[in-house]
Amino acid sequence: MSSLESVQVEYTRYLEKERNLSEHTIRAYLGDLEGFLQHLEKQKVDDVASITIAHIRSWLANQQVKGGARTTLSRRAVSIRLFTKWATKKGYLNKDVGATLATPKGHRTLPEVLSVVDASTAMDSLATRVAEEETPLSKRDCAIVEVLYASGARVSELCGLDLDDVDYNRNTIRVLGKANKERTIPLGGPAIKALNDWLKNARPSVATDKSARAVFLGSRGGRIDQRTVRTVVYEALSALEGVERMGPHGLRHSAATHLLEGGADLRTVQEILGHASLATTQIYTHVSTERLQKAFKQAHPRA
Incomplete structure (x- = not known):
């Protein structure tokens, strides 16, 4: 007999040490498992071996x-299937009761994206701010938005950039993505120019002994955090007409x-995006089709 609590502890170690998943993914999986185990306790189930497909279905229905x-x-269905597969392999379950569980098909929400004109306007306004203010942080903010839009990098990847990750000969950056997968992304001229301006003409005045090799720094000299980057992007795009509150992920979609x-x-x-599956990338073909249809309806007299 294996208590739910002891198995949960062992499963947590498995996700952290063996699966090499991101911190965000582990947190989501463990949150789902916690909810399921609480449901089991209400059903008076205190032993992993007693879990059935009916318990899982009743939890999802609830x-x-x-x-x-x-x-x-x-x-959540995927989370529990992963758990029951692991529990069966470890001998806590006689058979994988979650293997036959159907995954509810989620509605795919098409991401909001900037138009090319809006993206250009946002970049031009940042460049204008740099010219007017000539401050280290204005140069940093311009470089952040330019690099995010040019590369499609995740905000975590941008925050993790080190000086050695920038290759000026090839105009590329090297990022560490999900599951510690490294990839190289090309940058265009404007992004390289903004990045170079920040690194050579502004970063030295912000850097402290806490800066280490980080490319982007906070106002106190430490490696920039994701919250600060989101605020930078929100503010940079806030003046665009008709654009809802958009953060770094919106630039990635764009x-x-x-x-x-x-x-x-x-x-x-x-x-470029570092997607493990081509199916994830294909959502952008739907976005493009929608934008094409919208433009057609607006512009064609017989639409």
Whole structure:
């Protein structure tokens, strides 16, 4: 007999040490498992070996009644399937009761993206701010937004950039993505120019003994954090007409969409974004189609 609590501790170690998952993913999986185990306790189930497919289905049904989104239910089903597969392999379950669990299909929400004109306007306004203010942080903020839009990098990847990751000969940056997968991303001329301006003409005046090799720094000299980057992007895009509150991920979506609209193939965009699956990248083809249809309806007299 294995208590739910002791198995949960062992499973946590498995996710952290063996699966090499991101901190965010581990937190989501453990949150789902915690909810499921609480449901089991209410069902008077205190032994892992007693878990059945009916327990899992009743938990998911309970979540649905409470208004859980289909995408959330889908993720929770995946979480529990991973847990039961592990528990079976470890001998806590006689058979994998979650293997036959169907995953609720989530509605795919198409990401909001900037138009090419809006993206250009945002970059131009940042360059204007740099020219007017000539402050280290204005140069930093301009470089941050330019690099995010040029590369489609995740905010965590941008914050993790070190000086050695910038290659001026090839105009590329090297980032560490999910599951510690490294990839190289090309940057365009404006992004390289803004980055070079920050690193050579502004970073030295902000740097302290806490800066180490970090490319982007906070106002106190330490490596910049994700919250600060989000604030920078929010403020940079806030003046654009008709654009809802958009953060770094919106720039990532915009970069991917504009690459595809410009003729890049899916495999190339997949490589740039660091997607493990091509299916994840394909959502941007739907975004482009929607934008095409919208433009057609607005512009064609017989639309």
